[in-house]
Amino acid sequence: MKQKKQLIKGNHAIGKAAIEAGCNFYAGYPITPQNELTEYMAKHMRLNKRPFVQAESEVSAINMVFGAGAGDARAMTSSSSPGVSLKQEGISYIAGAELPCVIVNMVRGGPGLGNIAGAQSDYFQSTRGGGHGDYRLIVFGPNSVQELYDFTMKAFDYADKYRMPVMILGDGYLGQMMESYIPHKYEPIKNLPKKKWALTGCKGRKKNIVKTLYLTPENALEEHNLKLNEKYKKIQKEIQMYEKANADDGEIIVVSYGTASRVVKNVIEFFNKNSKKKIGMFRPISLWPFPATALRNLKCKKFLVVEMSMGQMIEDVKLALFGKKDVTVNLIKRPGGMIPTEDEIKDKIEKMIG
Amino acid sequence: MKSKKNNNKFSKKIYKRPESLTKVHTHYCPGCGHGIIHKLICEVVDELDIREKMIAIAPVGCGVFAYNYWDFDTSEAAHGRTPAVATGLKRVNPDKIVMSYQGDGDLAAIGTAEIIHAANRGENITVIFVNNAIYGMTGGQMAPTTLMKQRSTTTPFGREPVDGYPIRVCELLSVLEGTTYLERTSVAQPKDVIKTRRAIKKAFEIQIENKGFSLIEVLSMCPTNWKMDAIESCRYVEEKMKKIFPLGVIKDKTGENEKNNTNRCMQ
Numbered sequence: 001m002k003q004k005k006q007l008i009k010g011n012h013a014i015g016k017a018a019i020e021a022g023c024n025f026y027a028g029y030p031i032t033p034q035n036e037l038t039e040y041m042a043k044h045m046r047l048n049k050r051p052f053v054q055a056e057s058e059v060s061a062i063n064m065v066f067g068a069g070a071g072d073a074r075a076m077t078s079s080s081s082p083g084v085s086l087k088q089e090g091i092s093y094i095a096g097a098e099l100p101c102v103i104v105n106m107v108r109g110g111p112g113l114g115n116i117a118g119a120q121s122d123y124f125q126s127t128r129g130g131g132h133g134d135y136r137l138i139v140f141g142p143n144s145v146q147e148l149y150d151f152t153m154k155a156f157d158y159a160d161k162y163r164m165p166v167m168i169l170g171d172g173y174l175g176q177m178m179e180s181y182i183p184h185k186y187e188p189i190k191n192l193p194k195k196k197w198a199l200t201g202c203k204g205r206k207k208n209i210v211k212t213l214y215l216t217p218e219n220a221l222e223e224h225n226l227k228l229n230e231k232y233k234k235i236q237k238e239i240q241m242y243e244k245a246n247a248d249d250g251e252i253i254v255v256s257y258g259t260a261s262r263v264v265k266n267v268i269e270f271f272n273k274n275s276k277k278k279i280g281m282f283r284p285i286s287l288w289p290f291p292a293t294a295l296r297n298l299k300c301k302k303f304l305v306v307e308m309s310m311g312q313m314i315e316d317v318k319l320a321l322f323g324k325k326d327v328t329v330n331l332i333k334r335p336g337g338m339i340p341t342e343d344e345i346k347d348k349i350e351k352m353i354g
Numbered sequence: 355m356k357s358k359k360n361n362n363k364f365s366k367k368i369y370k371r372p373e374s375l376t377k378v379h380t381h382y383c384p385g386c387g388h389g390i391i392h393k394l395i396c397e398v399v400d401e402l403d404i405r406e407k408m409i410a411i412a413p414v415g416c417g418v419f420a421y422n423y424w425d426f427d428t429s430e431a432a433h434g435r436t437p438a439v440a441t442g443l444k445r446v447n448p449d450k451i452v453m454s455y456q457g458d459g460d461l462a463a464i465g466t467a468e469i470i471h472a473a474n475r476g477e478n479i480t481v482i483f484v485n486n487a488i489y490g491m492t493g494g495q496m497a498p499t500t501l502m503k504q505r506s507t508t509t510p511f512g513r514e515p516v517d518g519y520p521i522r523v524c525e526l527l528s529v530l531e532g533t534t535y536l537e538r539t540s541v542a543q544p545k546d547v548i549k550t551r552r553a554i555k556k557a558f559e560i561q562i563e564n565k566g567f568s569l570i571e572v573l574s575m576c577p578t579n580w581k582m583d584a585i586e587s588c589r590y591v592e593e594k595m596k597k598i599f600p601l602g603v604i605k606d607k608t609g610e611n612e613k614n615n616t617n618r619c620m621q
Contacts, residue, residue, distance in 0.1 A: 024446060025442060025445060025446050027441075027442070051445035051446060053441060053445065053475075055438070055471075056467050056468070056470075056471035057467055059435065059438075059467075059468075060435065060438040060467065060468050060471065061438075063431065063432060063435035063438035063439050063442070063468070064438045064439070064441050064442035064445075065442060066431070066432075066435070066438075066439050066442060067411075067429070067431075067438065067439035067440060067441060067442025067443040067444075067446075068442035068443065068445065068446045069442070070429050070439070070442070070443060071409065071442060071443040071446045071447045072446065072447070073442075073446035075442065075446075089432055089435075090432060090435070093430075093431075093432050097429075097430070199409045199427040199428075199429055199443060199447075200409075200427070200447060200450065201406050201407045201408065201409060201426075201427060201447070201450050202405070202406050202408075202425075202426050202427050203406035203407070204406075207421075207424075207425055207426050207427050207428065208427045208428075209421045209427075209428050209429070210428075210429040210430065211421070211429070211430040212430055213418055213430060
């Protein structure tokens with residue numbers, strides 16, 4: 001039977017997807033604007049007889065997730081920017097120890113306490129690793145409640161497949177908004193590996209060790225770093241997700257992700273209807289790996305990046321286009337919880353057309 | 355027949371390496387207490403036949419390499435987060451035996467929040483807390499349990515009030531509803547080593563019986579960073595540390611012998 005559309009809040013959609021995808025450990029700490037997710041998990045994990053812990057801190061929550069992930073669970077934690085900063089220690093250890101877990105960041109304005117409005121200012125922190133050491137996370141930047149739901153389910157699979165943390169990078173607006181979505185059955189990706197490395201007691205096998213310390217540089221830590229890097233290169237080949245419209249013959253391509261891309265979509269539709277000029281859009285969905293190849297392959301010479309931060313994703317756009325002749329990249333930036341307006345994007349496009 | 359019996363008699367094993375203890379050379383300094391404590395844990399694990407159920411967490415500090423010696427599943431943890439990692443492991447493996455092995459810097463300084471809240475939730479885990487009043491691995495800095503006037507590389511003239519006072523972890527945790535069993539022991543003399551073994555066994559039994567959080571604080575020696583020889587450092591535990599950290603059962607909520615000696619050291 002075909003599932004009907006339902007109305008749901010973004011934060012709840014993530015919780016629902018997590019429960020359905022078999023999340024069997026959750027630890028969190030209250031922080032706005034993601035509280036509804038922690039509260040949803042508090043209720044539904046208990047109803048499903050799965051462990052839920054309200055941790056004493058974000059630091060503790062992510063380390064509980066480290067333990068649960070090491071112990072063969074599908075573990076998740078969620079927070080918002082200041083809390084995710086606190087989690088960076090644990091994320092580095094989880095990446096180093098190659099443990100699976102899902103981390104949700106409902107980004108709010110920063111730096112410091114900033115505010116509780118949605119923002120995209122944690123792009124660097126998320127896509128560059130965030131904590132100490134050479135590592136990466138798989139980062140998804142959904143732009144709708146439906147995608148929050150879909151990518152949360154996918155996140156658990158990718159975490160298990162690649163043995164690494166996967167982050168859902170939403171924002172306060174996506175978390176708080178209510179929107180229709182179509183629920184569907186969770187279908188795991190095929191051939192997920194068995195977790196032979198997990199700590200479950202050494203019955204019938206040799207002991208397992210989960211560690212991040214490789215004291216000697218030679219033949220130990222460097223080797224470990226190179227091994228991680230091989231994995232990251234593989235993921236870069238296998239995951240490059242994006243959405244595009246009018247992108248192959250657009251005169252100007254607007255690049256944006258998440259909430260900002262919803263505004264851009266309206267602008268593109270406006271130009272489609274009211275202008276002879278073809279304006280296209282390119283929306284990265286996987287923020288790491290950044291869909292660089294697809295972006296680079298576009299013929300367009302003029303790009304406009306629209307983001308709710310002071311110019312973070314634009315660096316990945318420029319890296320993707322590096323060395324291409326006569327390419328210009330412009331930027332519209334609205335930090336601090338502001339959303340770019342359709343008008344300012346239209347004005348900028350008009351100016352770029354000249 | 356008779357002679358064979360005699361042979362057996364002469365070759366009777368009265369002491370052996372516990373099966374859970376691997377056959378490798380130690381990296382610990384001469385006179386260090388970790389080796390004794392590792393062995394006691396392994397003896398108890400063997401005795402209770404729980405090796406295949408064990409999941410241990412090694413701390414940041416000298417004990418980080420504990421997994422080289424223990425022949426059971428072990429994880430590292432970030433500095434001080436050991437009880438949080440233990441919480442995650444135990445919640446998803448409630449039928450396994452989870453042990454958090456921590457030093458004084460790990461447990462009583464950077465990991466204060468984690469240990470207090472794991473204890474307060476009454477997590478059904480066993481914590482072995484090695485208190486040698488100093489940071490060992492980093493080279494002898496002041497620990498939260500460093501004694502007053504004790505010299506360290508960061509209290510070169512001795513610990514003063516401005517540096518804070520030695521924290522009595524067992525007493526601190528004893529006021530929390532969530533704690534089931536708290537005992538302080540020592541490995542500075544054979545009599546106390548035997549008591550430590552007994553305490554560790556009791557702590558594991560409590561977990562096996564799902565009775566909740568237990569912590570055994572073990573006073574231990576660090577000759578290298580105390581700048582003493584092994585015998586002198588044992589004497590230091592006896593004469594100085596025991597005065598500040600009195601041995602004994604601090605709290606026992608397990609039943610017949612219920613007691614809470616929280617106020618003892620304040621009298």
